[in-house]
Each structure stands twice: as C-alpha cells, then as structure tokens.
Amino acid sequence: MRLTSGSRRADVELLALHHQRLHRKLVGAPRLARSVLERLPAAAGRAAQRNIVAGRGLRSLVTPVAGPVRLPTHRPETPDRLLGYYQLAQRRYDIPWQILAAVNFVESRFGRLTGPSVAGALGPMQFLPSTWDAYGRGGNIMDPHDAILGAANYLAASGAPERMGAALFAYNRSDAYVDAIRLYAREIAREPRNFYIYYFWQVFVATTKGDLQLTGPGAEGR
Structure with a gap:
C-alpha cells in the first residue's frame, strides 16, 4: 500500500x-x-x-x-520514507522493521512530538542525549533516518533480536511499554496496511x- x-x-x-x-x-x-x-x-x-x-x-x-x-508539534516524515528507514535498519542491525515502527509510533507518533520530554529525551525515537552520544553514531538526534538507525543500534546492543523483551525494557523500563510495542508490531506484521493506519493516529x-x-x-x- x-x-x-x-x-x-x-x-x-x-x-x-x-x-x-x-x-x-x-x-x-x-x-x-x-x-x-x-x-x-x-x-x-x-x-x-x-x-x-x-x-x-x-x-x-x-x-x-x-x-x-x-506542546510543540511537527509534521512527520512521509510514511513511505519512514518505511525505507525501518527496512534499512532491519538489514543493518537485524531488528524487525515492525518493532522499529512501533517504537517510533509510541514514542513520538512518528515524529509529531520530538521533545524534550519531562526526562529530557529528544527526537522521533526519544533518546536521552547521553544515550544518543553512545549509540547515535554521530548522527542528528532529531533526524528520522539517524534516529531510527540509532534505535536499532541500541536495541541490538541490548540483546535484540534474540532477547527482544529485555532490549525493549532497556529502551523504556516498563513492562506495559514492552507489551504495547510487541502488540503493535504484531498488528503491523499481521497486516502491513496497519502501519499506515497507525501513522495517521x-x-x-x-x-x-x-x-x-x-x-x-x-x-x-x-
């Protein structure tokens, strides 16, 4: 689609x-x-x-x-470009693109909210600047392409894909968060058109x- x-x-x-x-x-x-x-x-x-x-x-x-x-809001990157970034990150870090899409969705509604959050997180994947310095590979925390690759890098370093639950918990220390990411990713994997529905939430x-x-x-x- x-x-x-x-x-x-x-x-x-x-x-x-x-x-x-x-x-x-x-x-x-x-x-x-x-x-x-x-x-x-x-x-x-x-x-x-x-x-x-x-x-x-x-x-x-x-x-x-x-x-x-x-809250300042922004126009998100187009869904097809985002899909390309997720798929590039999947090839590079072996993180399912649906997981990355779900994180982008939950963290910032695909970049509509880029922070700073109460905790100081920034960008479409909501990184703390200190974490970004370690995993962002010199990219721009506010750039969707760089942020998605940085998130995949962080998840891979945290044990994904083999220990996806633990990696997601490292990303956001909440069982409810982990469960939500996996449920949304499952819905996108079950029916890829759901990505576009979520994109417009x-x-x-x-x-x-x-x-x-x-x-x-x-x-x-x-």
Missing part, C-alpha cells in the same frame, strides 16, 4: 482518526469494550482486543494533566477534563 494521491491520503487520515477516537473510547470504558468485542467477528475482535490491551497499558503510565497544554493528551487532540483534522490545540 502506498499513498499515491492527496485525496487518498486525506481519506486514510480521516479513517485512521475515526478508528483512533473509537479506540480511545474503548480503552477508557472496559464494560463498553467488552460489549463491543463480543459483537465483532472473531478476527476483528482479536485485533481490536490487542489494540485495547496495548492502549490500556500505555494509559496506565500517564497521569492526566490539568491546565493549558502547550494523531497526538492526544489526557487531561483532567478529557482528551485533547493536538494534531490532525479537528485538532483543538492549534
């Missing part, structure tokens, strides 16, 4: 945003999620369940914020008054 026209890109972006909003609703409403999952065909239900489990785990790591939200921030959408069609935080 390649996005070859502006109209097709717009259609996929709107479909993905609709999918994301439904997903976020189900992540925050377990009883509703059970009811919906019971009514879905078996294969669709399993896929939805994996996304809900991943989203619920990641949400458990987040504390809703109060007050105004001011937008930046939402959990606040004490509900979700705030910062990017994409209908964004409130512009």
Whole structure:
C-alpha cells in the first residue's frame, strides 16, 4: 500500500482518526469494550482486543494533566520514507522493521512530538542525549533516518533480536511499554496496511477534563 494521491491520503487520515477516537473510547470504558468485542467477528475482535490491551497499558503510565497544554508539534516524515528507514535498519542491525515502527509510533507518533520530554529525551525515537552520544553514531538526534538507525543500534546492543523483551525494557523500563510495542508490531506484521493506519493516529493528551487532540483534522490545540 502506498499513498499515491492527496485525496487518498486525506481519506486514510480521516479513517485512521475515526478508528483512533473509537479506540480511545474503548480503552477508557472496559464494560463498553467488552460489549463491543463480543459483537465483532472473531478476527476483528482479536485485533481490536490487542489494540485495547496495548492502549490500556500505555494509559496506565500517564497521569492526566490539568491546565493549558502547550506542546510543540511537527509534521512527520512521509510514511513511505519512514518505511525505507525501518527496512534499512532491519538489514543493518537485524531488528524487525515492525518493532522499529512501533517504537517510533509510541514514542513520538512518528515524529509529531520530538521533545524534550519531562526526562529530557529528544527526537522521533526519544533518546536521552547521553544515550544518543553512545549509540547515535554521530548522527542528528532529531533526524528520522539517524534516529531510527540509532534505535536499532541500541536495541541490538541490548540483546535484540534474540532477547527482544529485555532490549525493549532497556529502551523504556516498563513492562506495559514492552507489551504495547510487541502488540503493535504484531498488528503491523499481521497486516502491513496497519502501519499506515497507525501513522495517521494523531497526538492526544489526557487531561483532567478529557482528551485533547493536538494534531490532525479537528485538532483543538492549534
């Protein structure tokens, strides 16, 4: 699947945003999620369940914020270029490209948020500058190509692909994070078109008054 026209890109972006909003609703409403999952065909239900489990785990790591939200956002690199970078990193470091895509997705929504984070992490793969100095091979922490190769280098040095779980835990010390990355990567591997759906998921921030959408069609935080 390649996005070859502006109209097709717009259609996929709107479909993905609709999918994301439904997903976020189900992540925050377990009883509703059970009811919906019971009514879905078996294969669709399993896929939805994996996304809900991943989203619920990641949400458990987040504390809703109060007050105004001011986060600088950016236009991400095109999905086809990102795919090329993941595949280059896979060839060089033997890290499955779907894992790298999932890390890019969770860490920064494919580069829409580049930090600095609360911990000081930067770039589309959210490296601490000290870690980048060790594994970035002299590249630019903010550049998608360099950051993806740096992430693959770090994961390989941390034991991947043989010890992928341990390598991902070294990247972000959270079992929920590790599980989410593997679930999203599994969904991309199962159906590569899911990469494009995830690519168009937008930046939402959990606040004490509900979700705030910062990017994409209908964004409130512009």
